[in-house]
Amino acid sequence: MVGGRALLLLLVSALLVQIRASDPLLYESFDEDFEGRWVVSKKDEYQGVWKHAKSDGHEDYGLLVSEKARKYAIIKELDEPVTLKDGTVVLQFEVRLQNGLECGGAYIKYIRPQDAGWDAKEFDNDTPYTIMFGPDKCGSTNKVHFILKHKNPKTGKYVEHHLKFPPSVPYDKLSHVYTAILKPDNEVRILIDGEEKKKANFLSADDFEPALIPSKTIPDPDDKKPEDWDERAKIPDPDAVKPDDWDEDAPMEIEDEEATKPEGWLDDEPEEVDDPEAAKPEDWDDEEDGEWEAPKIDNPKCEEAPGCGEWKRPMKQNPAYKGKWHAPLIDNPNYKGIWKPQEIPNPEYFELDKPDFDPIAAIGIEIWTMQDGIVFDNILIADDEKVATSILEKTWKPKYDVEKEKEKAEEAAAGADGLSEFQKKVFDVLYKVADVPFLAPYKTKIIDVIEKGEKQPNITIGILVAVVIVFVTVLFRILFGGKKPVAPVKPAVEAKKPKATETDGAGSSGDKEEKEDEKEEAAAPRRRSRRET
Numbered sequence: 001m002v003g004g005r006a007l008l009l010l011l012v013s014a015l016l017v018q019i020r021a022s023d024p025l026l027y028e029s030f031d032e033d034f035e036g037r038w039v040v041s042k043k044d045e046y047q048g049v050w051k052h053a054k055s056d057g058h059e060d061y062g063l064l065v066s067e068k069a070r071k072y073a074i075i076k077e078l079d080e081p082v083t084l085k086d087g088t089v090v091l092q093f094e095v096r097l098q099n100g101l102e103c104g105g106a107y108i109k110y111i112r113p114q115d116a117g118w119d120a121k122e123f124d125n126d127t128p129y130t131i132m133f134g135p136d137k138c139g140s141t142n143k144v145h146f147i148l149k150h151k152n153p154k155t156g157k158y159v160e161h162h163l164k165f166p167p168s169v170p171y172d173k174l175s176h177v178y179t180a181i182l183k184p185d186n187e188v189r190i191l192i193d194g195e196e197k198k199k200a201n202f203l204s205a206d207d208f209e210p211a212l213i214p215s216k217t218i219p220d221p222d223d224k225k226p227e228d229w230d231e232r233a234k235i236p237d238p239d240a241v242k243p244d245d246w247d248e249d250a251p252m253e254i255e256d257e258e259a260t261k262p263e264g265w266l267d268d269e270p271e272e273v274d275d276p277e278a279a280k281p282e283d284w285d286d287e288e289d290g291e292w293e294a295p296k297i298d299n300p301k302c303e304e305a306p307g308c309g310e311w312k313r314p315m316k317q318n319p320a321y322k323g324k325w326h327a328p329l330i331d332n333p334n335y336k337g338i339w340k341p342q343e344i345p346n347p348e349y350f351e352l353d354k355p356d357f358d359p360i361a362a363i364g365i366e367i368w369t370m371q372d373g374i375v376f377d378n379i380l381i382a383d384d385e386k387v388a389t390s391i392l393e394k395t396w397k398p399k400y401d402v403e404k405e406k407e408k409a410e411e412a413a414a415g416a417d418g419l420s421e422f423q424k425k426v427f428d429v430l431y432k433v434a435d436v437p438f439l440a441p442y443k444t445k446i447i448d449v450i451e452k453g454e455k456q457p458n459i460t461i462g463i464l465v466a467v468v469i470v471f472v473t474v475l476f477r478i479l480f481g482g483k484k485p486v487a488p489v490k491p492a493v494e495a496k497k498p499k500a501t502e503t504d505g506a507g508s509s510g511d512k513e514e515k516e517d518e519k520e521e522a523a524a525p526r527r528r529s530r531r532e533t
Helices: 002-022 300-304 385-417 421-434 437-455 457-480 505-522
Strands: 026-028 050-054 061-065 070-082 089-097 103-105 108-111 129-138 141-151 158-163 175-182 187-192 195-201 217-219 234-236 253-255 272-274 296-298 315-317 329-331 343-345 360-369 374-382
Touching (some): 026 070, 061 070, 061 360, 089 129, 089 385, 129 175, 129 360, 141 187, 175 374, 175 385, 296 300, 360 374, 421 437, 421 457, 437 457
Antiparallel strands (some): 026 374, 050 061, 061 374, 070 360, 089 175, 089 374, 103 129, 108 360, 175 187, 187 195, 272 296
C-alpha cells in the first residue's frame, strides 16, 4: 500500500514538473488592454501613441503603432528575471506591417536588470539591454537583427555583437512570427514563421561581428616603422639610360595623310539648320526674353550625303609615339616587405565556454519608424521549443492563412499591376543576394534597384538581369582581377521615382536634379543672352 502511494506521488510530481516546464516564462497576447501592465516612456522624444487595436481583418487585438514618423517606447517589467545561462530559451513574437515598412524598425529589446532606483518611465534608446531581436528596414538596411550585448570580464565594458548575414525582412503586409532559439551548446537559430533562416554559434568569429571572444594578440600601438624600412618591392633601374631615338615629344595621334575626302561631301552645308516649322511664341517678349532663335535640327541634306561642313583628315595612331620614358623596374635589393607593428598580448582577451548572458528583466519596444500600422502580438519567452511552436500554430497560423487568401484574391483582381507570388520570391532571393559579403560595395545600388522593381513589378525581369550581371561581373573580377570599377546598376526600364518626403533627405536632391533635366529637355526655343556679341 505504501509502495503504491509512493509511486502515485512520484507520478503526480513528475506531471507537475512537466506542466510547469511547458508553461511560458512570459506570454503577452494583448487580449486585454496593455495599460497597467506596460509602461509608456515619458521621455519627450517619444511622441508616438500606442493603441490597443485589432489587426486588420481579424478580431484579434495587438499593440499598434498608430502614427507615422514618430519615436515610440514602451516597456513591460517581468515578475522574475529570466536567466539565459542554463538550458534552452526561446524568444518569439509576432509582427504585422499593415502598411509595409519602408523605413523603420519593428524589433524588441530584452532588457537586462537596471540599477536600483531606475524608473520604467525613463525607458529610452540608452537603456541597457541583453538582446535586441527583430526586423529593421531602411535604405540599404534590410535585416532581422540579432544583437547580443556581452560584458567583457577583463574590462567590465559591454560590447554589441551583431549576427553576421542575418535574414531579410519578408516583403509583404502579412503577419509574421520571429523566433530566436538559444541552445545550451552556444547555438542560436533564427526562424521566420517557424522556418529556420539562420543558424550560428555565439563563440564563432565567423558568425558575430565583432567576435565574442577577442583575439589573443593585437598590433602594438606604440610600435613605429623604422625610418630606413623600404617597402618598395620594385625600383627604377638606376643604371638604365633613355635610348637616343626615344622621342618623348612625338604626339600620340597624327593626321592620316592617305585619307581622301569622300565623294559627295557637302562642304558648304552646315550640320544643323534652323527648324523651318518652329514659330516664335506669341508671348515672347524681346525686351524680357532676348532675341528669339529657332531651335536647331539636323540638316536633312546631310542625311543622304557622306558628311557636311569643312572636311578634315581623320587622325590615326602615330607609329613613332612612345610617350614619356621611364626606367624599367628591377627587384629592390633593400626590400623588407610591408611593415606591420609587432603583435602583443591583448589585454582585453579572455576565454569562456559559454556566453555570460545577463538575465532578462523586462521587454521593451523602442523604435523610430516612418510607417504606422505596425502591430505587435503574442510576445513569448519560453524554455521549450514545443511551447513556441504550439502558440505559433494556434495564434499566428490561422490569421496568416486568412491574410494569404485575401492577398491572393487581391493579386488576381489586380492582374499584372500587382506583385505575383513568383515575383515576391524573386525579390526575396535578390535581397539575399544583396547580403552576399563580396557585394558589400554595391549593396546600396542593388537595394535601390530592387526597391524600384517592387514599386514597378513589370520590370522584374530587367531587375533580375541587372543584379545577375553585377553578381557575375564582381565574381569575375575577384577570380581574374581587373582595374575598372563596375558600372552602377540600372534596371532595363527606369521606374518613376517616388515623391520625396521631408524625412527622406537622400531622395530629395536626386529628384530635384531629375526635374531640372526634364525642364531643360522640354524647352524647345533657345533664348539668346543679351550679353552675346
